Amino acid sequence: GESVGLHLPTLSVxxxxxxxxxxxxxxxxSDYFIWYKQESGKGPQFIIxxxxxxxxxxxxxxxxxxxxxxxxxxxxxxxxxxxxxxVYFCAENRKIxxxxxxxxxxxxxxxxxxx
Amino acid sequence: xxxxxxxxxxxxxxxxxxKSLKCEQHMGHRAxxxxxxxxxxxxxxxxxxxxxxxxxxxxxxxxxxxxxxNSSLLNLHxxxxxxxxxxxxxxxxxxxxxxxxxxxxxxxxxRLSVL
Numbered sequence: 001g002e003s004v005g006l007h008l009p010t011l012s013v014x015x016x017x018x019x020x021x022x023x024x025x026x027x028x029x030s031d032y033f034i035w036y037k038q039e040s041g042k043g044p045q046f047i048i049x050x051x052x053x054x055x056x057x058x059x060x061x062x063x064x065x066x067x068x069x070x071x072x073x074x075x076x077x078x079x080x081x082x083x084x085x086x087v088y089f090c091a092e093n094r095k096i097x098x099x100x101x102x103x104x105x106x107x108x109x110x111x112x113x114x115x
Numbered sequence: 116x117x118x119x120x121x122x123x124x125x126x127x128x129x130x131x132x133x134k135s136l137k138c139e140q141h142m143g144h145r146a147x148x149x150x151x152x153x154x155x156x157x158x159x160x161x162x163x164x165x166x167x168x169x170x171x172x173x174x175x176x177x178x179x180x181x182x183x184x185n186s187s188l189l190n191l192h193x194x195x196x197x198x199x200x201x202x203x204x205x206x207x208x209x210x211x212x213x214x215x216x217x218x219x220x221x222x223x224x225x226r227l228s229v230l
Contacts, residue, residue: 034218043119043205043221044158089157093217096163099170100146100209101217105157 010110019077021109023090028071032093034103035064035075039086047075049093077111085113118142119222121206127228130196136225138189138206147189148219149181150205158205158221164189165211196229203227 013019025033031052036044048059050066050073057064063076077084090106119140128134138147146165150158163171164183178200180192189206203226207219 036221041223043121043207043223046218046220049218091157093219095217096171099165100148100163100211101219102160102163102171103158103219108155108157 009107010112012112012114013080014114015082016079019075019080019084019111021075021077021088021090021111023073023075023106025071025073025090025092025106027092028068030071030092030094033064033066033073034091034093035062036089036091036105037084037086038089038108044089047088080111080113082113082115085111087111119206119208119220121204121222121225123225124223125226125228127230128193128196129230130198132196133192133194135193136191136204136206136227138191138208138222139187140208140220141187142208142220143186143210144208144220145186145211146209146217147183148207148209149179149189149191150207150221152203152205152224154202162191193227196227198229201227201229 034049035047037047038044048064050057050064055066061078066073087108087110089108091103094102122137149161152158160173161175162181167183178195182190203224205224207221209217209219
């Protein structure tokens with residue numbers, strides 16, 4: 001079946017280092033992906049998105065890479081800070097006709113930033 | 116402003132109680148969503164409303180009853196819940212239209228405990 005999954009459930013990173021979170025997907029027709037950050041006690045927060053016609057997109061301290069050949073995407077966080085400690089979800093975003101969108105989430109990766 | 120407001124933040128109810136969860140957004144979004152999230156799991160879609168009409172019900176038990184009174188409000192009525200329904204219930208909203216704009220913005224959720 002279709003799935004969007006992650007390789008690493010927990011990532012421990014030293015403050016100031018770069019973080020890389022990986023995500024694999026199985027549906028080759030997937031067109032649009034989003035990364036969300038969920039801090040403890042909060043809802044998922046939009047970080048960055050990427051469409052399938054791109055292979056890289058940069059935001060503030062974050063970069064998403066998409067490799068359609070191997071159906072893999074990654075989120076890179078530069079100079080990781082304590083405030084980056086959270087669970088990160090990749091998600092496929094699929095349009096449902098005129099009825100909004102359906103998000104299919106991956107399993108999530110917890111990032112722990114060590115001081 | 117990308118704020119989605121959910122009330123209450125916490126709710127404890129017995130299996131015979133009737134309660135309601137509320138969600139409000141003022142971003143002009145015409146799609147609204149309910150998700151259920153169990154601990155250490157990604158959010159799971161329950162319902163989608165588009166233009167105040169129910170467009171998706173992900174085979175949710177009838178003890179959960181959604182309602183969309185207007186374009187800014189979304190309710191989830193709860194009746195005769197089971198202990199396994201204890202979870203974080205998230206509301207989200209998005210535009211309807213082009214995929215690139217249909218980012219879902221989430222509220223902080225209602226933490227529900229069923230005794």
